[in-house]
Amino acid sequence: AGALALEVAAGRRVVLLCEGDVSLFASASYVLLALLEHHPDCPLRLIPGITAASAAAAAGAWPLALQRQTLRVLPTPDDPAELEALLEEAMACPEGQRPVLALLKLGARWRWVRPLLERLGLLEDALFARHVGWPDQLVAPAAAVPPEREGSSAYFSLLLIRCGWPQVLPDTSPRLG
Incomplete structure (x- = not known):
């Protein structure tokens, strides 16, 4: 943050690139907070x-x-128990209102997350993604991605889990009475 503020003070245009969105679990957020605290006049x-x-x-x-x-x-x-409780809570929601879970920073946890999803019947409705937007991107049904040995999964991996499907075409007729 200090180095960026010095460059700006010297009249240079500065860009800090961030993978994904700068406001959602981004490392750049820490730089932003430091700039706001220590260099509040930096545009x-x-x-x-x-x-x-x-x-x-x-x-x-x-x-x-x-x-x-x-x-x-x-x-x-x-913690596997924490994820299991989260998934069970999601599955307890009323049919059609069950959430979609986006689990970021999956990494090496995939080796125990995959069997848990399979046991709970959620593997078939989940999407695995690694290095999204990179040349070696992998986006595949989670059931098609084998569990990997610890440490071999990328930090930049995530899982989308559909805990249930809503009625896609609801009754749109006017309600009387």
């Missing part, structure tokens, strides 16, 4: 990007959320 302009979850859904032709579904975006829990 800033944030240009929103495409979130990794949105980019993965688009690359996989996978509707991210439909109708009244909620979308929960969170880092993948480190």
